[in-house]
Amino acid sequence: MTYLHTFRGRASPLLLAFILSLSGCGGDGGTSSSSFSSSSSSSSSSSSSSSSSSSGGSNHACPGVAANAWQGTPIELPGRVEAENFDLEGFYDSTPQNQGGAYRDTAVDIAAINGGYAVVNTDAGEYLEYTVNVAAAGEYQVVAKVGAAGAGRTLELSQCDTHLLTVAVPYSGEDAAFRTIALGAIHLEPGLQVIRLSVGDLPGAKIDWLHIGNYTGELSAPTPVAFGTMLDSAQQIQAARTFAQNTLRPGASGWRAKGDQRRSYYFPEVNAQVGYRLVVPSSWDGVSALPLVVFLHGAGNDENSYVDQNNRQMARLAEQHGFILASALGYGGAYGTMLRLPAVFGQPQEAANMLASITQERRAAEALSERDVINVIELVRGEYPINDKAMFLTGHSMGSGGTWYIGAKYSSYWAGLAPMSGPFVQEQGYPWENLSTMPLLVTEGTGATPSLTGSRVLRDWLKAREFDVTYKEVNADHAGMVPLVLPDVFQFFANLVP
Numbered sequence: 001m002t003y004l005h006t007f008r009g010r011a012s013p014l015l016l017a018f019i020l021s022l023s024g025c026g027g028d029g030g031t032s033s034s035s036f037s038s039s040s041s042s043s044s045s046s047s048s049s050s051s052s053s054s055s056g057g058s059n060h061a062c063p064g065v066a067a068n069a070w071q072g073t074p075i076e077l078p079g080r081v082e083a084e085n086f087d088l089e090g091f092y093d094s095t096p097q098n099q100g101g102a103y104r105d106t107a108v109d110i111a112a113i114n115g116g117y118a119v120v121n122t123d124a125g126e127y128l129e130y131t132v133n134v135a136a137a138g139e140y141q142v143v144a145k146v147g148a149a150g151a152g153r154t155l156e157l158s159q160c161d162t163h164l165l166t167v168a169v170p171y172s173g174e175d176a177a178f179r180t181i182a183l184g185a186i187h188l189e190p191g192l193q194v195i196r197l198s199v200g201d202l203p204g205a206k207i208d209w210l211h212i213g214n215y216t217g218e219l220s221a222p223t224p225v226a227f228g229t230m231l232d233s234a235q236q237i238q239a240a241r242t243f244a245q246n247t248l249r250p251g252a253s254g255w256r257a258k259g260d261q262r263r264s265y266y267f268p269e270v271n272a273q274v275g276y277r278l279v280v281p282s283s284w285d286g287v288s289a290l291p292l293v294v295f296l297h298g299a300g301n302d303e304n305s306y307v308d309q310n311n312r313q314m315a316r317l318a319e320q321h322g323f324i325l326a327s328a329l330g331y332g333g334a335y336g337t338m339l340r341l342p343a344v345f346g347q348p349q350e351a352a353n354m355l356a357s358i359t360q361e362r363r364a365a366e367a368l369s370e371r372d373v374i375n376v377i378e379l380v381r382g383e384y385p386i387n388d389k390a391m392f393l394t395g396h397s398m399g400s401g402g403t404w405y406i407g408a409k410y411s412s413y414w415a416g417l418a419p420m421s422g423p424f425v426q427e428q429g430y431p432w433e434n435l436s437t438m439p440l441l442v443t444e445g446t447g448a449t450p451s452l453t454g455s456r457v458l459r460d461w462l463k464a465r466e467f468d469v470t471y472k473e474v475n476a477d478h479a480g481m482v483p484l485v486l487p488d489v490f491q492f493f494a495n496l497v498p
């Protein structure tokens with residue numbers, strides 16, 4: 001009902017009630033009042049009620065009226081929905097002028113872009129409707145070409161108040177460069193009908209088009225991490241998954257054991273047993289999917305150091321919150337990232353200097369270090385039932401750099417990240433688009449002189465772009481801050497478990 005104000009001056013309450021009852025929807029009609037009056041005669045064969053008792057979730061398509069489509073021509077689906085080709089009556093825009101100044105003389109803000117037009121200056125509450133003609137009932141892939149200069153922007157695809165899909169618009173830099181992203185599938189029934197695209201709570205996303213149906217074009221590749229290895233994340237996950245399947249021995253001694261365990265696995269590429277620490281809640285029932293916290297240690301330490309310190313505080317926190325905790329070694333490197341002091345956030349020249357001095361040997365070592373982390377994750381996922389909507393990554397110092405690096409590069413794993421005292425990430429050459437909706441807890445110690453300034457610059461940069469960041473400082477030095485913030489880290493993750 002949030003958009004009822006958009007009918008102001010366009011429909012009487014009586015007519016509105018008529019629309020609501022006839023469309024069979026709980027809220028605002030997908031078609032405007034002016035176009036609806038002609039539909040009773042022209043759309044009797046539309047799909048709106050043709051399947052009302054069959055499959056669920058997709059039976060609420062508002063009837064479409066061909067004459068209300070842009071240029072009187074419904075958009076044929078499967079096909080391309082150009083954002084600027086919205087219906088003659090079906091739209092709401094919060095500013096009366098076309099602020100982009102292009103293409104159509106309505107309130108909707110349309111800008112000329114390379115090769116066409118896009119809807120820009122979107123704002124909360126705005127929507128666009130499209131009269132489409134769907135060829136056949138089925139699942140239709142959705143791809144969008146969108147961009148935003150801020151994080152957390154969303155668009156919603158719906159039909160007559162039935163939610164179809166949320167478009168999480170990636171943060172795509174200061175210029176809100178367009179990115180082409182796959183969004184999953186929606187179910188559509190055949191016939192003439194109206195699809196609505198609504199703007200979420202935050203303003204400024206822009207959209208070129210939606211493709212609904214089989215898409216054969218290019219998708220935008222993730223931004224490669226300029227300060228990391230050349231490993232491909234999707235390939236690496238697959239390789240580690242295969243490795244885990246070939247390595248694990250279901251039912252062997254210790255299989256799915258509970259409690260605090262020092263583990264190791266044979267890593268063929270380094271011809272060695274590589275350790276990892278695993279803490280499994282003693283309260284686990286042996287069946288339920290467990291939330292997972294992966295921890296990355298700081299330089300000069302190993303997979304056990306932080307788990308054991310302060311009377312096993314980290315292990316106790318995992319136990320207390322019911323998390324399985326996996327602490328990786330990151331064999332022989334820094335988890336794949338090349339950044340360390342003084343290359344903190346906001347110091348791109350320091351980062352460039354550091355990268356210029358990286359040897360091939362170091363790159364090779366980092367690739368192994370990164371692979372070790374992914375191996376451990378897949379070994380744990382292969383042995384234990386893991387709630388894949390509740391996987392979290394944290395680390396300290398060098399492991400904070402690893403958290404930024406592994407966190408964004410392998411973002412499909414994670415439901416939240418908590419880097420501690422180590423702003424080892426840069427604005428350029430980093431897939432910030434992967435963190436557009438990622439909850440972040442960034443912590444720092446006021447006595448951690450070399451990293452404090454970078455962490456504050458990073459905090460301000462993230463907040464200015466509306467990333468989902470919580471920032472906390474404690475009065476301690478670089479090492480002393482860890483026991484002070486660890487309870488916050490685990491509580492932060494616990495709050496994100498679905």
Ligand SMILES: [Ca+2]
Pocket residue numbers: 093094095096097098099106107108109
């Ligand atoms: Ca406008």
Ligand SMILES: [Ca+2]
Pocket residue numbers: 093094095108109120121122123126
């Ligand atoms: Ca607008």
